[in-house]
Amino acid sequence: MAWLVLGIAVITEIVWALSLKWAAMRGGLLVSAVPVTLSFVNMGLLALAMRGLPAGTAYAVWTGLGAVGVTILGAMLFGERINATQGMFIGLIIIGVVGTKFFATS
Numbered sequence: 001m002a003w004l005v006l007g008i009a010v011i012t013e014i015v016w017a018l019s020l021k022w023a024a025m026r027g028g029l030l031v032s033a034v035p036v037t038l039s040f041v042n043m044g045l046l047a048l049a050m051r052g053l054p055a056g057t058a059y060a061v062w063t064g065l066g067a068v069g070v071t072i073l074g075a076m077l078f079g080e081r082i083n084a085t086q087g088m089f090i091g092l093i094i095i096g097v098v099g100t101k102f103f104a105t106s
Contacts (some may be wrong), residue, residue, distance in 0.1 A: 001052060002048075002049050002050075002051065002052025002053045002058075003049075003053070003101070005045055005048050005049040005052075006045075006046070006049035006053065006058055006061060006062060008045055009042060009045035009046045009048075009049055009062055010061070010062055010065045010066055010069065011069075012038060012041055012042040012045055013042050013046075013062060013063075013065075013066035013069075013070075014065075014066055014069035014070055014073060015038060016035055016038035016039055016041075016042050017066065017070040018070060018073055018074065018077065019034045019035040019038055020035045021074070021078060022034075023035050046058065046059075046062055049062075053104070054104070054105065057100055057104050060096070060097070060100050061097050061100055061101065064093045064094075064096060064097045064100075065093075065094075065097055067093065068090050068093050068094060071086070071090060072090075
């Protein structure tokens, strides 16, 4: 169950980070409320996941997959560029997350 909650937290992290870019592009008080609200949801889900997972494992997976998701979706949604070297390092992050999950004690 903790891994499922962590997965949802990762998705929320990605949406939160992308909403920051969106809010910066759009401006306005109501638009700015979206990333603030997502931030609270995001932290709550991460804290909930940490009840069943070691903090280091949960945080490493959360930040790693969050960074990968934001990079890929940033390229898709906002036209940000990813070069081959960045792609290779993104692959290494994914390998690290899979290894972390595979060797996790919980």
